[in-house]
Amino acid sequence: MLLNDPLAKVLYIDLSRRSFWIEYRQDLFEKYLGGVGVASMLLKEECPEGIDPFDPKNPIIFAVGPLVGLFPMASKTVAMFKSPLTGNLGESHAGGRSAASIRLAGYGAIVIKGASDIPIYLTIYNDKVRFHDGRAIWGTRSTVAGRALREKEPGSGIRCIMRIGVAGERLVRYACVITETFRHFGRLGLGAVFGSKKLKAIVIAGNNTLQVKKGKIYKEAYKEIFKRILSLSALKKYHDLGTPVNILPLNKIKALPTRNLKTAFFEEAEKISGEHFAENHLGRRLACTHCPIACIHLAALRQPYKDEPYFYKTTFISYDYELIYALGSMLGISDSVGILRLLDEIEILGLDAISTGVVLAWATEAFEKGLITEKETELRPKWGDYESYINMVRKIVTQPNDFYKTLALGVDEAAKRYGGEEFALAFGKNEMPGYHTGPGSYLGFLTGARHSHLDSAGYSFDQKYLGKEFTSKDLAIALFKEESYRQILCSLVICLFARSVYDCQTVLRLLDIAGFTMNEKTLRQLGEEILKNKYQFKIQEGFSFKNLRIPKRILETISPHGQLKEDFLREAINVYQQLLEGKIFLD
Amino acid sequence: MTRLQVIDTERCVGCQLCMYACQRRFGKGGIGSAAIFVRSRGGMGRGFRVVVCRACSDPPCAAVCPVDALRIRKGGGVILQPNKCIGCGHCQEACTIGAIFWDDRANKPVICVHCGYCANFCPHGVIALVKEGSKDVIK
Numbered sequence: 001m002l003l004n005d006p007l008a009k010v011l012y013i014d015l016s017r018r019s020f021w022i023e024y025r026q027d028l029f030e031k032y033l034g035g036v037g038v039a040s041m042l043l044k045e046e047c048p049e050g051i052d053p054f055d056p057k058n059p060i061i062f063a064v065g066p067l068v069g070l071f072p073m074a075s076k077t078v079a080m081f082k083s084p085l086t087g088n089l090g091e092s093h094a095g096g097r098s099a100a101s102i103r104l105a106g107y108g109a110i111v112i113k114g115a116s117d118i119p120i121y122l123t124i125y126n127d128k129v130r131f132h133d134g135r136a137i138w139g140t141r142s143t144v145a146g147r148a149l150r151e152k153e154p155g156s157g158i159r160c161i162m163r164i165g166v167a168g169e170r171l172v173r174y175a176c177v178i179t180e181t182f183r184h185f186g187r188l189g190l191g192a193v194f195g196s197k198k199l200k201a202i203v204i205a206g207n208n209t210l211q212v213k214k215g216k217i218y219k220e221a222y223k224e225i226f227k228r229i230l231s232l233s234a235l236k237k238y239h240d241l242g243t244p245v246n247i248l249p250l251n252k253i254k255a256l257p258t259r260n261l262k263t264a265f266f267e268e269a270e271k272i273s274g275e276h277f278a279e280n281h282l283g284r285r286l287a288c289t290h291c292p293i294a295c296i297h298l299a300a301l302r303q304p305y306k307d308e309p310y311f312y313k314t315t316f317i318s319y320d321y322e323l324i325y326a327l328g329s330m331l332g333i334s335d336s337v338g339i340l341r342l343l344d345e346i347e348i349l350g351l352d353a354i355s356t357g358v359v360l361a362w363a364t365e366a367f368e369k370g371l372i373t374e375k376e377t378e379l380r381p382k383w384g385d386y387e388s389y390i391n392m393v394r395k396i397v398t399q400p401n402d403f404y405k406t407l408a409l410g411v412d413e414a415a416k417r418y419g420g421e422e423f424a425l426a427f428g429k430n431e432m433p434g435y436h437t438g439p440g441s442y443l444g445f446l447t448g449a450r451h452s453h454l455d456s457a458g459y460s461f462d463q464k465y466l467g468k469e470f471t472s473k474d475l476a477i478a479l480f481k482e483e484s485y486r487q488i489l490c491s492l493v494i495c496l497f498a499r500s501v502y503d504c505q506t507v508l509r510l511l512d513i514a515g516f517t518m519n520e521k522t523l524r525q526l527g528e529e530i531l532k533n534k535y536q537f538k539i540q541e542g543f544s545f546k547n548l549r550i551p552k553r554i555l556e557t558i559s560p561h562g563q564l565k566e567d568f569l570r571e572a573i574n575v576y577q578q579l580l581e582g583k584i585f586l587d
Numbered sequence: 588m589t590r591l592q593v594i595d596t597e598r599c600v601g602c603q604l605c606m607y608a609c610q611r612r613f614g615k616g617g618i619g620s621a622a623i624f625v626r627s628r629g630g631m632g633r634g635f636r637v638v639v640c641r642a643c644s645d646p647p648c649a650a651v652c653p654v655d656a657l658r659i660r661k662g663g664g665v666i667l668q669p670n671k672c673i674g675c676g677h678c679q680e681a682c683t684i685g686a687i688f689w690d691d692r693a694n695k696p697v698i699c700v701h702c703g704y705c706a707n708f709c710p711h712g713v714i715a716l717v718k719e720g721s722k723d724v725i726k
Contacts, residue, residue: 069607069616069617069618070616072604072607100603103617104617104618104619146630147630150629150630156626156627157603157624157625157626157627158618180631181630181631181632182631182632207617207618207619208617208619209610209615209616209617209618209619209620210615210616210617211615211616212614212615212616214614215613215614215615216614218611218614218616219611219614222611226708230710284632284634285600286600286601286631287600287601287602288602289601289602289603290602290603290604290607291602292602292604292708292710294600294602294711296600298632315632316632
């Protein structure tokens with residue numbers, strides 16, 4: 001890396017002692033680049049073996065990479081922690097202004113340790129770190145906290161405001177952290193870790209200038225990347241309709257999980273499609289810092305007050321594919337206004353929308369089957385009835401009885417206690433994303449280090465190989481290679497939408513401009529090494545491939561690849577494990 | 588003469604590519620001495636403001652400079668003569684729209700020179716380089 005690149009600086013903050021210090025960790029960044037590569041090493045260093053995720057010793061680690069502030073779409077921040085949802089590796093990525101503000105404040109990573117005795121929030125302005133009394137914003141909606149800090153704190157335009165809602169404060173295991181109102185560290189419960197530390201919010205801003213090896217080459221390379229990004233049709237579709245562009249195609253191939261995946265085809269999909277949302281609700285589009293695509297789609301929802309005629313409120317709500325799946329088809333809701341209202345409630349409380357939708361879907365089916373009754377639910381959950389779901393979401397946060405306390409632990413725990421494991425749709429304890437595309441998708445959820453569709457994009461494999469023959473080994477190898485290379489992209493914190501622009505050769509060229517010398521072989525090896533590091537942590541914390549639960553439901557509901565077989569998935573898991581353990585070599 | 592014009596802030600998605608482009612003119616990354624700034628209007632849901640010199644024909648910043656460091660630019664706006672500038676900051680206070688930025692390291696103002704480099708990287712038609720005197724444009 002370049003001499004004096006502030007990327008090497010790691011900011012350590014101890015909330016218990018209200019102290020902070022900076023360490024120069026060229027060693028980490030030289031070797032692991034940044035993002036997930038560096039964060040997983042810091043997690044290894046900082047997180048003691050076997051601790052409770054709410055132990056003050058559980059670190060929150062944020063990391064960015066060398067291309068942030070230099071090239072477009074290097075716009076993500078990686079957060080790592082021990083997940084309260086899975087009791088294992090916690091990793092979540094978000095965009096917004098987060099990555100640029102950390103990098104331009106002069107850091108490559110931030111490590112937050114300890115816990116405060118009273119609610120606090122942190123501000124980080126370049127080298128000034130301050131602890132502030134957060135009692136006045138504790139217990140507030142995520143939107144209220146955001147507004148208060150926006151007015152009280154400086155840095156408009158260049159700052160990032162991360163905050164939690166009451167879900168995080170009440171330790172709902174899938175509470176999220178919201179940044180810039182519309183982006184999230186959504187999955188695996190970072191919000192609850194914030195809550196356990198009494199940390200309501202973090203404001204970060206900076207306006208550094210960054211050096212490169214040769215200015216002229218930098219400018220030329222930038223122009224080329226910029227042109228390539230704008231000419232990609234895949235990216236244009238995310239600009240036009242956003243990720244919900246996928247609702248109709250996935251429904252058409254019968255891969256859109258509907259009513260807790262009792263079926264994978266939603267007969268009213270057109271009413272919740274990207275096209276429908278764009279035509280009826282789209283009010284504004286936004287971009288993360290340094291991204292020309294602007295995939296963030298905001299619905300302008302106008303709602304009348306019931307107590308007074310001609311009195312309306314208009315709110316902006318960001319929507320994406322996963323949210324429409326989890327709160328739409330999965331709950332049988334075809335009223336797009338209903339989906340937006342449910343989503344708005346989830347935003348205000350600060351929950352992960354995917355997990356919440358899957359939990360509610362399980363509860364509805366468990367209620368239908370009589371595993372739980374109104375005694376537990378206090379109301380009658382019913383497919384499509386979004387009013388009931390809005391009330392249930394509130395109860396997950398307020399936790400009025402044992403049932404809702406259990407729902408707040410995630411669907412895996414809920415099914416363990418009340419039954420219905422065969423239709424509790426979590427993998428590695430993480431609630432499933434919206435792709436019933438075939439074996440690739442599920443192998444990805446099962447084996448991906450964060451049990452996310454983004455780990456190895458199995459859904460993409462499924463769609464590519466529709467109607468073609470492949471073995472469990474072919475599948476496992478393809479996903480292992482994909483997940484390995486994604487470790488590089490996620491170490492450079494490049495948005496995965498830009499993955500086809502940032503191919504290996506391009507990445508090497510750009511890294512050279514940022515002062516990193518590598519070749520294709522070392523880069524690919526590094527990807528595998530980072531993945532293995534993450535798995536070391538997982539194994540240390542009790543993860544086992546053998547104990548992976550495969551809910552029966554995914555085998556019953558016909559997929560675009562026909563009926564899925566458990567044996568096939570188990571074989572593929574086995575191959576994946578051997579690849580990770582280095583027992584199978586790839587050329 | 589040409590100058591940079593904010594065509595339509597309502598089209599702005601807040602990507603800030605213009606800010607990075609401005610900095611990159613000097614072969615550097617980041618935004619430390621960019622002369623254009625994009626900020627939300629109080630939360631991103633409300634949209635954005637693009638703050639950049641609007642090339643006044645009778646610029647107040649130049650009027651308040653005690654050492655004549657801001658030369659009037661042909662076609663509007665000013666050209667900073669850094670050798671003369673004492674970094675007093677009066678120009679920054681005089682600019683009603685806040686379009687004079689500050690380079691903390693050099694302790695001098697940063698003001699748009701209307702080169703239009705940033706406009707090449709605005710994918711959404713928010714800013715453009717226009718010919719001074721074109722009749723269909725209102726600043």
